[in-house]
Amino acid sequence: MALTPETLPRHELNGLPVRVVDSDDDGRVGLEGRVVIETTNTLSIEVRTDGESRVVTVPKSGSTFEFAITDEAADSTKESGTTSKLADTQPGGTERSAPSDSAGEGVAYVTVDGSRLLSRPARRTETNGDSPWQ
Amino acid sequence: MDVAAERIDRLHDLARAAAADGEDDRARYYVRLARRVAERNRLELPRTFRRFTCDSCDAYLRPGTNARVRLQDGHVVVTCDCGSHARYPYDG
Ligand SMILES: [Zn+2]
Numbered sequence: 001m002a003l004t005p006e007t008l009p010r011h012e013l014n015g016l017p018v019r020v021v022d023s024d025d026d027g028r029v030g031l032e033g034r035v036v037i038e039t040t041n042t043l044s045i046e047v048r049t050d051g052e053s054r055v056v057t058v059p060k061s062g063s064t065f066e067f068a069i070t071d072e073a074a075d076s077t078k079e080s081g082t083t084s085k086l087a088d089t090q091p092g093g094t095e096r097s098a099p100s101d102s103a104g105e106g107v108a109y110v111t112v113d114g115s116r117l118l119s120r121p122a123r124r125t126e127t128n129g130d131s132p133w134q
Numbered sequence: 135m136d137v138a139a140e141r142i143d144r145l146h147d148l149a150r151a152a153a154a155d156g157e158d159d160r161a162r163y164y165v166r167l168a169r170r171v172a173e174r175n176r177l178e179l180p181r182t183f184r185r186f187t188c189d190s191c192d193a194y195l196r197p198g199t200n201a202r203v204r205l206q207d208g209h210v211v212v213t214c215d216c217g218s219h220a221r222y223p224y225d226g
Contacts, residue, residue, distance in 0.1 A: 003140065012141040014164065015148050037163060122170035125138050 003069055005110040009117060010125045013038050017068040018045060021111060024062035031056055038121045043114075060114035069108045138175035142168045146183050153194035161194040190218035 003011045013035045020031040033047035036055060043065070044057045117124065145168035152161035165187050172179050186195050193214055195201035202213040205224070212220045 007137055010137050012144040014167075015144060036160065121167055122174055125141060125171060126174060 005069070005108060008067060008069065008110050009112060013043065013067070013117070013121075018043070019066045019068075020045075020058060020063055021066045022064035023058070028056070028058055028063065031058065040120050041118065043117075058114075060117050063114040064111060065114055065117075066109050066111045069110060070106055136175075138171055138177055141171050142177065142179065142183070145171070146180070149194040150186075153196055153200075158193060158200070162192045165192045165194055185212075185220075185222070188214040188216060188218060189220060190214070191216040 014037070016035050018033065018035050020028050023029050031045055031047060033045040033056075035043050036046045037044035041061065042057050042059050044055050046053050046055050145164045149161045149164035149168070152158075152164060168183065169179065169192070171177075187193070188195055188201075191214060193200060193216065195212065195214060197203045197212075200215045204211045204213070209221050209223045212222075214220075
């Protein structure tokens with residue numbers, strides 16, 4: 001069970017590159033960085049702007065996040081199989097393989113509604129099934 | 135490997151990186167989260183994780199920086215900056 005678009009809501013979010021694509025608060029839209037701290041209701045994102053880094057705390061509810069997953073070369077073929085299936089089955093998660101950004105080497109972008117991530121960090125693994133239907 | 139075991143591996147890497155950057159509190163947060171994931175899912179923590187974290191204050195240990203490692207006959211003693219000792223045997 002590698003980190004795939006399906007398992008992402010149950011997987012570790014800390015350390016992942018993330019972008020806020022939509023939010024109730026317009027000021028937060030477009031924030032881009034790495035998740036450094038997760039709490040039940042928030043994600044803290046470390047944003048680096050020319051050498052300086054600041055940490056912004058974004059509530060999970062009311063925001064939509066786009067996580068970038070780089071697959072570990074080994075299961076890249078399996079990965080492409082699962083992601084194409086995903087495009088048909090998962091209404092909440094759109095996913096595009098991006099040749100434009102970041103050299104195009106096995107990067108998958110997974111868009112997740114923040115409300116799907118509402119859970120204590122350690123408990124997401126048990127409580128959120130792989131199914132997009134809750 | 136299931137998701138929980140992979141989370142622990144990722145958290146281990148994150149804790150190590152945070153400790154290397156001098157972000158001790160953040161490293162502690164990752165260590166505690168990994169412990170919590172392990173106990174919720176009834177997994178044993180990997181040996182390297184156990185050896186490089188402090189049982190009492192959850193610090194990620196970096197020998198020479200925040201941990202002292204000394205060999206005594208038949209066992210290793212690791213002393214964290216918080217003062218707690220961990221001992222484990224070695225052969226040879
Ligand atoms: Zn300690």
